[in-house]
Amino acid sequence: xxxxxxxxxxxxxxxxxxxxxxxGKGLIEQMEKVGPHAWxxxxxEKAEAAAALLIARKLRSTEGMSIG
Numbered sequence: 001x002x003x004x005x006x007x008x009x010x011x012x013x014x015x016x017x018x019x020x021x022x023x024g025k026g027l028i029e030q031m032e033k034v035g036p037h038a039w040x041x042x043x044x045e046k047a048e049a050a051a052a053l054l055i056a057r058k059l060r061s062t063e064g065m066s067i068g
Contacts, residue, residue, distance in 0.1 A: 010059045017056040024049035 005013070024045050031038040031045065 005059075010062060014056040014059040017052040017059075021049040021052040021056070024052070 028042055028045050028049070031042045
């Protein structure tokens with residue numbers, strides 16, 4: 001089973017993660033306007049957006065390699 005991604009696949013996945021983080025930012029802005037009862041959702045959305053950006057950054061910094 002081949003689990004390695006090509007550079008194109010890594011770039012595409014990183015772009016999708018960055019898009020999801022941007023969408024999350026918009027949701028966060030809207031939820032913050034709702035008031036304190038939305039703060040648990042805001043915290044979760046912030047954590048998910050940060051995680052998505054972290055993984056995207058790691059994917060973009062990963063160099064391709066061949067084995068064998």
